[in-house]
Amino acid sequence: VSETGCLSIVVLGASGDLAKKKTFPALFNLYRQGFLQSNEVHIFGYARTKISDDDLRNRIRSYLEKGSAKSEEVSEFLQLIKYVSGSYDTEGGFRMLDKEISLHEEFRNSTEGSSRRLFYLALPPSVYPVVCRMIKLCCMNKCGWTRIVVEKPFGKDLDSAEKLSNQIGELFEEPQLYRIDHYLGKELVQNLLVLRFANRFFLPLWNRDNIDNVQIVFREDFGTEGRGGYFDEYGIIRDIIQNHLLQVLCLVAMEKPVSLKPEHIRDEKVKVLQSVMPIKDEEVVLGQYNEVVLGQYHGYRDDSKVPDHSNTPTFASIILRIHNERWEGVPFILKAGKALSSKKADIRVQFKDVPGDIFNCMSSNHAIRILLDHSIRKSMSVKQPGLEMSTVQSELDLSYKQRYHGVTIPDAYERLLLDTIHGDQQHFVRRDELKAAWDIFTPLLHRIDIGELKPISYQQGSRGPAEADELLLRAGYIRTHGY
Numbered sequence: 192v193s194e195t196g197c198l199s200i201v202v203l204g205a206s207g208d209l210a211k212k213k214t215f216p217a218l219f220n221l222y223r224q225g226f227l228q229s230n231e232v233h234i235f236g237y238a239r240t241k242i243s244d245d246d247l248r249n250r251i252r253s254y255l256e257k258g259s260a261k262s263e264e265v266s267e268f269l270q271l272i273k274y275v276s277g278s279y280d281t282e283g284g285f286r287m288l289d290k291e292i293s294l295h296e297e298f299r300n301s302t303e304g305s306s307r308r309l310f311y312l313a314l315p316p317s318v319y320p321v322v323c324r325m326i327k328l329c330c331m332n333k334c335g336w337t338r339i340v341v342e343k344p345f346g347k348d349l350d351s352a353e354k355l356s357n358q359i360g361e362l363f364e365e366p367q368l369y370r371i372d373h374y375l376g377k378e379l380v381q382n383l384l385v386l387r388f389a390n391r392f393f394l395p396l397w398n399r400d401n402i403d404n405v406q407i408v409f410r411e412d413f414g415t416e417g418r419g420g421y422f423d424e425y426g427i428i429r430d431i432i433q434n435h436l437l438q439v440l441c442l443v444a445m446e447k448p449v450s451l452k453p454e455h456i457r458d459e460k461v462k463v464l465q466s467v468m469p470i471k472d473e474e475v476v477l478g479q480y481n482e483v484v485l486g487q488y489h490g491y492r493d494d495s496k497v498p499d500h501s502n503t504p505t506f507a508s509i510i511l512r513i514h515n516e517r518w519e520g521v522p523f524i525l526k527a528g529k530a531l532s533s534k535k536a537d538i539r540v541q542f543k544d545v546p547g548d549i550f551n552c553m554s555s556n557h558a559i560r561i562l563l564d565h566s567i568r569k570s571m572s573v574k575q576p577g578l579e580m581s582t583v584q585s586e587l588d589l590s591y592k593q594r595y596h597g598v599t600i601p602d603a604y605e606r607l608l609l610d611t612i613h614g615d616q617q618h619f620v621r622r623d624e625l626k627a628a629w630d631i632f633t634p635l636l637h638r639i640d641i642g643e644l645k646p647i648s649y650q651q652g653s654r655g656p657a658e659a660d661e662l663l664l665r666a667g668y669i670r671t672h673g674y
């Protein structure tokens with residue numbers, strides 16, 4: 192499989208939000224850093240809107256002119272982009288697209304086996320099957336590889352996800368399919384395997400004998416503004432927990448893979464997912480940001496695209512239990528919420544108390560926290576400096592900004608796009624992983640969908656429903672300063 196030569200990147204849904212905010216800026220950053228060479232790469236935007244090349248370039252420009260980007264660099268990059276308009280379900284547009292790509296390939300004198308075609312579907316999943324069919328019919332690379340990148344949501348439950356997987360799987364082989372979960376492209380998520388398996392002191396501690404509970408938390412301090420329509424159909428569990436947080440859980444809980452080969456890593460992740468026990472009702476708290484004032488809801492339901500009686504959770508705290516030798520009895524608390532008091536994403540691993548404590552430590556409950564906005568903190572007991580023999584909780588603190596001053600941390604999408612170009616599937620979700628992830632959440636989601644489980648109202652800007660804090664306490668969580 193060739194990893195060099197003429198490269199055509201096609202962004203389908205080129206005029207949409209995802210393409211403008213994430214895909215094109217990530218491609219631009221790769222270009223600036225020399226990962227995309229102007230004598231090799233050409234980028235094609237494809238969408239239904241009838242606009243010119245320049246119209247598309249102008250729409251994208253402001254998303255690229257950020258930070259240290261120079262406007263000449265932006266202009267150079269934009270010149271690599273061509274636009275083709277066409278529908279997603281008929282051949283005409285795709286034949287035209289194929290013609291444009293072929294022209295580019297001929298111009299670049301693609302020798303046999305050395306042309307590469309990457310199709311990025313920045314589109315709603317409902318059109319994935321038909322778009323994949325059109326690509327297969329009209330745009331396959333005849334002398335090199337063709338790869339397809341898709342974004343979540345991959346289905347709404349086990350059946351719909353399997354249906355989608357079957358439809359796409361009939362057209363493309365698994366090594367051609369790159370299912371993005373952008374959390375797998377985050378620096379600190381990628382650091383998890385290194386932290387766990389390259390540090391001797393963690394190896395013997397990382398198990399049920401020493402760890403009391405694990406929390407994986409996503410909080411946002413804004414609501415679903417502008418995305419109410421999408422969000423109401425999916426809710427927080429499908430939007431964040433079933434994918435992003437569960438992927439993080441896999442990396443925290445999996446056994447050491449045989450090697451760093453993508454299949455070895457993904458094999459271990461699947462085993463974790465398959466060991467998750469059915470979720471218990473009493474270990475779930477759902478919320479929706481809505482204050483009830485004089486019998487009226489204010490908050491999420493104010494969005495015109497959200498139905499007045501929506502039962503969709505914008506907050507969920509769920510305990511998962513892994514039934515295996517390493518983790519039996521250790522609660523993994525997955526918590527995510529919109530419109531809360533702060534924005535953060537982090538992993539907190541809480542260790543058990545020291546047995547036979549001779550210092551009378553009120554809080555020997557140490558934790559390690561991995562904050563996805565780039566720091567790692569480990570709390571520990573130390574002697575309170577001074578004449579007395581007393582202890583205090585302090586911390587080892589690795590802040591990336593201070594320690595790696597001047598190092599630019601790549602955006603998740605940049606990394607994942609580059610991996611796709613290099614054919615490295617390590618940080619992408621394999622089909623069996625996806626199925627196992629849906630297996631865990633589908634029964635709960637169905638009960639929410641039919642209104643059997645209802646979210647509790649919470650105030651915008653709060654910590655979420657108080658019941659979620661109670662659930663945490665029941666799971667053994669002990670709050671320590673800053674942890």
Ligand code: BG6
Nearest residue numbers: 343373374411430431435536603
């Ligand atoms: C997306 C969700 O997948 O992730 C959004 O659809 C969420 O609802 C976003 O805001 C969060 O990503 P990040 O990288 O800002 O944590």
